[in-house]
Amino acid sequence: xxxxxxxxxxxxxxxxxxxxxxxxxxxxxxxxxxxxxxxxxxxxxxxxxxxxxxxxxxxxxxxxxxxxxxxxxxxxxxxxxxxxxxxxxxxxxxxxxxxxxxxxxxxxxxxxxxxxxxxxxxxxxxxxxxxxxxxxxxxxxxxxxxxxxxxxxxxxxxxxxxxxxxxxxxxxxxxxxxxxxxxxxxxxxxxxxxxxxxxxxxxxxxxxxxxxxxxxxxxxxxxxxxxxxxxxxxxxxxxxxxxxxxxxxxxxxxxxxxxxxxxxxxxxxxxxxxxxxxxxxxxxxxxxxxxxxxxxxxxxxxxxxxxxxxxxxxxxxxxxxxxxxxxxxxxxxxxxxxxxxxxxxxxxxxxxxxxxxxxxxxxxxxxxxxxxxxxxxxxxxxxxxxxxx
Amino acid sequence: xxxxxxxxxxxxxxxxxxxxxxxxxxxxxxxxxxxxxxxxxxxxxxxxxxxxxxxxxxxxxxxxxxxxxxxxxxxxxxxxxxxxxxxxxxxxxxxxxxxxxxxxxxxxxxxxxxxxxxxxxxxxxxxxxxxxxxxxxxxxxxxxxxxxxxxxxxxxxxxxxxxxxxxxxxxxxxxxxxxxxxxxxxxxxxxxxxxxxxxxxxxxxxxxxxxxx
Numbered sequence: 001x002x003x004x005x006x007x008x009x010x011x012x013x014x015x016x017x018x019x020x021x022x023x024x025x026x027x028x029x030x031x032x033x034x035x036x037x038x039x040x041x042x043x044x045x046x047x048x049x050x051x052x053x054x055x056x057x058x059x060x061x062x063x064x065x066x067x068x069x070x071x072x073x074x075x076x077x078x079x080x081x082x083x084x085x086x087x088x089x090x091x092x093x094x095x096x097x098x099x100x101x102x103x104x105x106x107x108x109x110x111x112x113x114x115x116x117x118x119x120x121x122x123x124x125x126x127x128x129x130x131x132x133x134x135x136x137x138x139x140x141x142x143x144x145x146x147x148x149x150x151x152x153x154x155x156x157x158x159x160x161x162x163x164x165x166x167x168x169x170x171x172x173x174x175x176x177x178x179x180x181x182x183x184x185x186x187x188x189x190x191x192x193x194x195x196x197x198x199x200x201x202x203x204x205x206x207x208x209x210x211x212x213x214x215x216x217x218x219x220x221x222x223x224x225x226x227x228x229x230x231x232x233x234x235x236x237x238x239x240x241x242x243x244x245x246x247x248x249x250x251x252x253x254x255x256x257x258x259x260x261x262x263x264x265x266x267x268x269x270x271x272x273x274x275x276x277x278x279x280x281x282x283x284x285x286x287x288x289x290x291x292x293x294x295x296x297x298x299x300x301x302x303x304x305x306x307x308x309x310x311x312x313x314x315x316x317x318x319x320x321x322x323x324x325x326x327x328x329x330x331x332x333x334x335x336x337x338x339x340x341x342x343x344x345x346x347x348x349x350x351x352x353x354x355x356x357x358x359x360x361x362x363x364x365x366x367x368x369x370x371x372x373x374x375x376x377x378x379x380x381x382x383x384x385x386x387x388x389x
Numbered sequence: 390x391x392x393x394x395x396x397x398x399x400x401x402x403x404x405x406x407x408x409x410x411x412x413x414x415x416x417x418x419x420x421x422x423x424x425x426x427x428x429x430x431x432x433x434x435x436x437x438x439x440x441x442x443x444x445x446x447x448x449x450x451x452x453x454x455x456x457x458x459x460x461x462x463x464x465x466x467x468x469x470x471x472x473x474x475x476x477x478x479x480x481x482x483x484x485x486x487x488x489x490x491x492x493x494x495x496x497x498x499x500x501x502x503x504x505x506x507x508x509x510x511x512x513x514x515x516x517x518x519x520x521x522x523x524x525x526x527x528x529x530x531x532x533x534x535x536x537x538x539x540x541x542x543x544x545x546x547x548x549x550x551x552x553x554x555x556x557x558x559x560x561x562x563x564x565x566x567x568x569x570x571x572x573x574x575x576x577x578x579x580x581x582x583x584x585x586x587x588x589x590x591x592x593x594x595x596x597x598x599x600x601x602x
Contacts, residue, residue, distance in 0.1 A: 198459060200456075243588050243589050244447055248449070328574055328576075
């Protein structure tokens with residue numbers, strides 16, 4: 001069985017030869033470490049006030065090539081490590097000059113969000129959401145009118161990105177397209193959470209317009225991945241926080257249910273399967289995921305209380321489970337025994353009958369490639385079907 | 390002030406009715422006595438306690454917690470100018486900030502809004518707070534607790550630096566340390582030498598109130 005057959009078998013809830021393993025490699029320093037290349041010094045340049053102008057020009061003029069290069073390296077690293085698949089995601093950002101930013105740089109993305117780009121000591125670059133460009137209704141409508149026309153161009157660039165990576169790597173592993181700028185997150189992050197919540201209660205028609213805008217954006221973004229031959233797509237929206245849902249599931253249904261159904265319909269129309277990414281504690285949404293037509297769930301954040309066994313018990317084989325080795329300690333500083341034990345437990349909890357793909361619970365700059373090697377070794381050791389752990 | 394008006398404040402707040410809550414608060418300040426204002430303030434605090442319980446019981450979620458906090462803020466903006474200064478009945482003081490290198494304030498602000506409603510006096514140091522600012526604030530305010538928020542794993546080491554600095558300044562046994570934020574876990578809090586980990590604003594507030602009891 002090759003990697004593609006292995007993954008497809010698992011997502012069809014059949015037992016492959018062994019549990020497939022998904023890589024979430026995305027960070028340049030991690031890729032360089034795996035590929036044995038000298039570390040690029042982008043991180044210190046990003047933090048160096050004298051270099052910022054040059055970095056800004058490089059990023060803004062060559063963004064598409066930079067993102068492609070980043071994921072080309074990530075896929076190559078994943079192939080070298082022996083992953084069956086790795087994700088790839090296209091985003092669009094522009095560096096904004098801001099003398100008041102002492103650390104790193106600020107960037108604006110195509111959905112109206114502001115990000116900080118910080119260089120880390122290990123050479124990786126971290127992107128963190130800061131706030132939105134549209135704190136008021138007026139500002140959002142003005143922004144949407146100005147930026148709306150750019151969405152088709154973005155979708156075309158995204159399609160080029162996904163298909164080119166697939167063309168270059170699909171013989172070696174399954175590159176899985178991930179649409180990381182999603183509907184709920186873009187809707188609240190473009191204006192900030194407190195503003196969004198106030199508008200949900202006070203300006204429901206405005207919020208309806210916002211969600212409709214990002215739904216159309218997201219569908220076009222997904223269409224870009226539909227150009228690929230791959231049978232699997234990762235979509236997502238963070239619907240949980242550490243202890244439970246960010247918003248009541250019935251309110252999410254009211255605001256976003258129709259959008260999510262349209263997402264599933266689009267994917268299924270192209271005969272592909274949709275794995276849904278959400279961080280946080282999302283037990284309350286699992287049945288909704290089934291109802292919305294999602295085929296699988298991914299992340300299952302262990303530090304938010306998500307346990308594979310409990311999830312399997314709740315949803316049975318209505319969803320493919322993908323995850324969920326901890327990236328706060330286990331894959332950063334865990335011992336070989338701890339990693340092996342966690343892999344064994346995950347396989348025991350979720351792999352019987354297929355419908356399970358082993359992976360880290362998230363990408364993370366601190367994840368150590370050696371721990372990933374241990375994870376893969378343990379998956380080979382305990383993941384052979386029929387499962388015997 | 391009649392009990393029915395006070396009850397109405399609570400009903401409107403728990404219905405998450407911003408305009409209705411503000412209207413009742415306006416009626417209260419147009420009344421004729423300071424005591425009545427304090428009763429109304431207590432009704433706001435009681436409402437937020439119920440919101441907190443609903444959040445902890447899993448009936449309400451972050452969105453409701455945030456919006457109820459926003460309603461309370463608006464209602465207090467109406468009531469506060471009419472309150473006369475009286476003896477402080479604060480449960481204790483807590484100094485709060487987001488650690489150096491981290492510019493996020495959503496979790497911290499939700500905590501502050503809830504902690505204040507629960508009777509804690511909060512000193513907010515803001516975001517990207519350097520170690521020496523945490524230390525000088527602890528020296529100045531002698532708080533019951535120091536709360537540090539951290540969303541990023543890239544900055545979680547800052548928490549350890551602050552705790553080490555507290556030790557160097559002989560302040561560690563004089564202040565409890567509580568940490569929270571997306572990057573953190575119970576295990577991290579234990580390893581770094583904090584006294585408690587707060588997975589959410591309500592739990593964090595309850596822990597600090599117990600320390601002050």
